[in-house]
Amino acid sequence: MSKRDKNRELPPPVPEALPASAVDAHTHLDACGAKTPDEVRAVVDRAQAAGVGRVVTVADDIASAQWAVEASTWDDRVFAAVALHPTRTKDFDDADRRVLEQLVEHPRVVAVGETGLDYYWDFSPPEPQQEAFRWHIDLAKRxxxxxxxxxxxAHQDILRILAEEGAPQTVVFHCFSGDAEFARACVDAGYILSFAGTATFRNAKGLREAAQLVPVEQLVVETDAPFLTPHPFRGRPNEPYCVNYTLRNLAQLRGMTLEELVVATTATAERVFRLDQA
Known part of the structure; x- marks a missing residue:
């Protein structure tokens, strides 16, 4: 194995701390290998060393939803979001719905997610995905x-179903993947756009244009760890501390100081997820 290949197996270095405390608005701590209280604490300790003081760990199935809620009680810096990922909706049943209805009421759960549509993979046909998405929209409103x-x-179907069902008061597009035109449509609708490491990729011209135009009042940042590690560490293991790299890149892209962007995106995350109330 070459030295370059070995480096791709290593996580990026923990960068110098940000000038203010940031929020990782979407991560998967269990998929990062943090299963126990000590392991979760170690991950968020590394994040805090880089200036990322709070994280939202997100579920993609029922077991991970139950785990995320439990993990959110282990450390005050961890919050949870619960839902069934669209690629897993083929067999979504009433028992699953009852579990999610119970979990969402937990005070440490700050969002219903991640839900929506995924037409890239074929694990679940569009029809059950759309049915589950409509149910999750209703759960968020309730x-x-x-x-x-x-x-x-699935951009257009997402917007269509939100319009048909009536969007909840707050909608967050996790790992926003659209271009400037789609971003404007989402901004005009009042939605929040969350940008991950993909927005730092050199070949992501449309996405980077979108990241430039979103008002900071509608902008949050995330890792989606352990996936989507930001440039220049693309392909290496991701963790919440890597939000630091994304913020630095986006600040330069938007012509803001790093502190301005960190303070603004943290304020947006606090408002959107009501972190001071959880």
Whole structure:
């Protein structure tokens, strides 16, 4: 194995701390290998050393939803979001719905997510995905918590279903993947756009244009760890501390100081997820 290949197996270095405390608005601590209280604490300790003081760990199935809620009680810096990922909705049943209805009421759960549509993978046909998405929209409205959307190659159907069902008060497009035109449509609708490491990729011209135009009042940042590690560490293992790299890149892209962007995106995350109330 070459030295370059070995480096790709290593996590990026923990960068110098940010000038203010940031929020990782979407991560998967269990998929990062943090299963126990000590392991979760170690991950968020590394994040805090880089200036990322709070994280939202997100579920993609029922077991991970139950785990995320439990993990959010282990450390005050951890919050949870619960839902069934669209690629897993083929066999979504009433028992699953009852579990999610119970979990979403937990005070440490700050969003219903991630839900939405994924037309890239073929694990679940569009029909059950759309049915589950409509149910999660209703759950967000009933619980009064933000809706966290997974949208992969499904932009127009996402907007159509939100319009048909009536969007919840707060909608967050996790790992926003659209271009400037789609971003404007989402901004005009009042939605929140969350940018991950993909927005730092050199070949992501449309996405980077979108990241430039979103008002900071509608902008949050995330890792989606352990995936989507930001440039220049693309392909290496991701963790919440890597939000630091994304913020630095986006600040330069938007012509803001790093502190301005960190303070603004943290304020947006605090408002959207009501972190001071959880």
């Amino acid at each position: 619980s009064g918590k933000p809706l966290m959307i997974h949208d992969r190659e």
